[in-house]
Amino acid sequence: MEELSGQNLNACNQCLKCTAGCSFVDNMDLLPNQVIRCIQLGQEDEVMKSKTPWLCASCFTCVTRCPKGVDLSRIMEAIRTLLLRQGKEHINLSGSEFKLPADAPQQLFVSGSRKLSG
Ligand code: SF4
Ligand code: SF4
Structure with missing residues (x-):
């Protein structure tokens, strides 16, 4: 995870500033800071099924709020x-079952392309 992300996960001191600023926490089953904590504790399985x-x-x-310079994205x-x-x-965008709404915002494409960079 550290090699792929280029981030020092042990730099995180669980200050929660990332989670406090994230707009999507209401729907997350692991909070952003908890993702890092799980990895710190060797609980990668929890992260991989989240x-x-x-x-x-x-x-x-979260990147702009982190005092430790951790890039959570x-x-x-x-x-x-x-x-x-x-x-x-998680979603097969090329699958026939996926229908993109006609009024989908541009941010959706930017976000989607980032998520498909693997
Ligand atoms: S803001 Fe940075 S240091 Fe604080 S919990 Fe999030 S990743 Fe960790
Ligand atoms: S990059 Fe992800 S984790 Fe960080 S604030 Fe945005 S949605 Fe939340």
């Missing part, structure tokens, strides 16, 4: 990359 990495919009709010991307390498996709 829907949180897929809900992360790579908005960088890169960590979320690393998790998604590992899952995609294992063939575990």
